[in-house]
Amino acid sequence: MSTWAEEREPLDSGWGHKQLRHLRLWRRFFAQAVVRETHYRAHFLTTLLVGLVQLGLGIVPTLLLFGFTQEVHGWSRAEVIALVGVFQIVTGLMATFVAPNLNRMTTYLTEGELDVVLLRPVSSQFYLTLRWINVAELTNVASGIAVLAIGLVQSRLTPGPVQVVQAVVLAACGLVLLTAVWSAMSFLAFWLQSVNPIGFVFLSLVEAGRYPLVFFPVAVRTFLTFAFPVAFATTFPVRALAGDLGWRTVGVGVALTLVALTLVRLLWRRGLLTYSSASS
Amino acid sequence: MNAIRRNLRVVRRMTAADIAQQSVYRGAWIIFMLANICTPIISLLIWRTALANGAKLPVDERYVTTYFVLLGFVTMATSSWLAGFLAQDIRLGKLSSWMVRPASLLVKFVANNLSEKFLKLFALVPMIGIVWWIFRASMNLPSGVGRWALFAVSIGLGAVLVFTIDILIASLAFWMDDVTALVQARVIIASVLSGAVVPLALMPAWSRGFVDHQPFRYTVSFPVEIVAGQLSGHELLAGLGIQLGYVVVFAALARVVWSAGLRAYSAVGA
Numbered sequence: 001m002s003t004w005a006e007e008r009e010p011l012d013s014g015w016g017h018k019q020l021r022h023l024r025l026w027r028r029f030f031a032q033a034v035v036r037e038t039h040y041r042a043h044f045l046t047t048l049l050v051g052l053v054q055l056g057l058g059i060v061p062t063l064l065l066f067g068f069t070q071e072v073h074g075w076s077r078a079e080v081i082a083l084v085g086v087f088q089i090v091t092g093l094m095a096t097f098v099a100p101n102l103n104r105m106t107t108y109l110t111e112g113e114l115d116v117v118l119l120r121p122v123s124s125q126f127y128l129t130l131r132w133i134n135v136a137e138l139t140n141v142a143s144g145i146a147v148l149a150i151g152l153v154q155s156r157l158t159p160g161p162v163q164v165v166q167a168v169v170l171a172a173c174g175l176v177l178l179t180a181v182w183s184a185m186s187f188l189a190f191w192l193q194s195v196n197p198i199g200f201v202f203l204s205l206v207e208a209g210r211y212p213l214v215f216f217p218v219a220v221r222t223f224l225t226f227a228f229p230v231a232f233a234t235t236f237p238v239r240a241l242a243g244d245l246g247w248r249t250v251g252v253g254v255a256l257t258l259v260a261l262t263l264v265r266l267l268w269r270r271g272l273l274t275y276s277s278a279s280s
Numbered sequence: 281m282n283a284i285r286r287n288l289r290v291v292r293r294m295t296a297a298d299i300a301q302q303s304v305y306r307g308a309w310i311i312f313m314l315a316n317i318c319t320p321i322i323s324l325l326i327w328r329t330a331l332a333n334g335a336k337l338p339v340d341e342r343y344v345t346t347y348f349v350l351l352g353f354v355t356m357a358t359s360s361w362l363a364g365f366l367a368q369d370i371r372l373g374k375l376s377s378w379m380v381r382p383a384s385l386l387v388k389f390v391a392n393n394l395s396e397k398f399l400k401l402f403a404l405v406p407m408i409g410i411v412w413w414i415f416r417a418s419m420n421l422p423s424g425v426g427r428w429a430l431f432a433v434s435i436g437l438g439a440v441l442v443f444t445i446d447i448l449i450a451s452l453a454f455w456m457d458d459v460t461a462l463v464q465a466r467v468i469i470a471s472v473l474s475g476a477v478v479p480l481a482l483m484p485a486w487s488r489g490f491v492d493h494q495p496f497r498y499t500v501s502f503p504v505e506i507v508a509g510q511l512s513g514h515e516l517l518a519g520l521g522i523q524l525g526y527v528v529v530f531a532a533l534a535r536v537v538w539s540a541g542l543r544a545y546s547a548v549g550a
Contacts, residue, residue, distance in 0.1 A: 046461060050464060050468075053468055054468065057468060057471070057472055057477070060472060060477065060478065061323070061326070061477060061478050064478055064482055064483070064484070065326070065327075065330055065335070067484060068330065068335040068336050068337050068482075069330060069333065069334065069335035069336065072329060072330055072333045072335070073329070073333060192307065196308070197308050197311040197312050197315065198311060200311070200312060200315035201311055201314050201315040201318065203315075204315045204316075204318035204319050205318055207318070207319055207322055208322050211322075211326050215325070215326050215329045215330075216325050216326075216329070217325060220325060
């Protein structure tokens with residue numbers, strides 16, 4: 001057993017250690033969130049039920065649409081259902097890990113809670129973006145996986161390991177990109193004071209991800225690929241699973257993700273400079 | 281008669297006060313209304329693509345376009361958000377301080393509803409105007425003033441209908457500890473059955489009889505149909521009649537449940 005009297009590694013020794021420390025910390029956050037969830041079993045159940053109902057209702061327009069036609073721009077009903085599954089997985093992950101934090105951004109800034117965060121020996125951006133975890137929302141990820149499986153079986157797609165890797169990487173890029181966009185929108189709180197309704201705009205724009213990119217006019221497609229990159233979260237992974245995409249798109253996705261992360265980092269730094277504590 | 285006049289005066293004063301207070305959040309209203317028109321626009325683009333791709337819909341492009349352009353406006357105009365707040369006022373005993381005042385707590389919610397809608401208009405109407413202008417070539421526009429007047433009347437009735445349904449649900453807080461699940465269920469069910477997600481005209485044939493006559497159609501879909509659809513004079517009259525019927529039934533129900541609740545109310549914190 002180690003005691004405080006012993007020689008210990010200093011807190012910040014190099015880049016790798018810092019990342020490891022954040023990872024360990026995040027594991028603690030997660031463990032705490034799981035324990036917390038066991039205290040609120042009713043919350044778990046209602047989240048599960050509401051999630052299932054919303055998933056069902058979200059598929060209604062798709063089912064109605066394909067009641068009138070066999071395929072739209074090369075997409076069959078089964079493929080669109082697989083896409084809804086991917087959408088559910090990505091938005092479920094965001095609701096679990098990101099949404100509980102970004103929804104607090106206004107209080108962080110207006111109530112001066114950010115002061116306490118800045119004093120801690122962790123990256124403040126890490127803390128503000130990933131501190132709170134809503135474990136119950138993971139049920140939506142599970143139902144998303146089920147819907148994806150149903151869609152894949154119905155469409156008789158049998159993706160190989162390469163396609164699966166491509167799809168997972170693209171979906172991960174989509175997840176990070178959307179998080180970056182939402183973060184950027186929330187960080188505007190530094191300049192606008194109240195950004196609570198921003199979450200509503202984000203969530204209603206994300207709804208576009210329920211449909212394949214080609215369902216939209218060309219101008220909107222560009223917007224949904226580069227400005228509000230929901231295409232990486234749903235359309236591209238499913239097309240990768242179908243074997244229609246090469247590594248080039250994956251490369252573009254990764255590059256775009258890196259650019260977005262850098263931009264958000266810069267925006268955060270810039271915002272911190274304008275921050276004048278609300279409590280002191 | 282005197283009581284009605286007094287209540288109207290209270291509503292007018294409180295609405296004015298609320299508007300003054302809420303106009304602090306001008307930016308927030310713009311952002312809210314932006315979110316409000318996102319979903320109709322996405323749906324509009326999807327269904328137009330389906331039509332252009334040769335889908336055999338029971339309605340034409342003009343109907344779909346007009347429907348979704350007007351949808352954001354009508355959902356805003358007929359919306360109500362009081363259930364959660366009213367239930368909270370009942371549960372936490374805030375109602376007590378209103379029971380000794382010369383006006384009902386419900387008057388506060390009427391004033392809040394009116395004032396927020398008034399402010400939202402300024403943010404929403406220009407946005408709808410832009411969408412309208414983009415799609416102006418394929419919109420259904422009734423020429424006569426009559427249809428627009430009916431549209432306005434029907435929106436008013438729809439707004440009252442949603443408001444009374446919300447009072448009814450919130451009143452259950454007199455007996456239940458937590459009505460959030462009920463409120464959420466109402467929102468989810470209404471979003472589909474009111475036609476706010478998919479036009480009711482696109483619902484499958486087997487659901488027709490039910491879909492056309494359930495109350496939620498008269499909260500959103502019916503007012504839009506007056507402008508977008510080709511409802512005959514007979515259908516218009518019948519629709520307005522049914523809408524008025526629902527308003528009267530739900531208002532009576534809400535009144536009964538509300539006053540029963542007031543008698544059952546045991547104040548918290550009094």
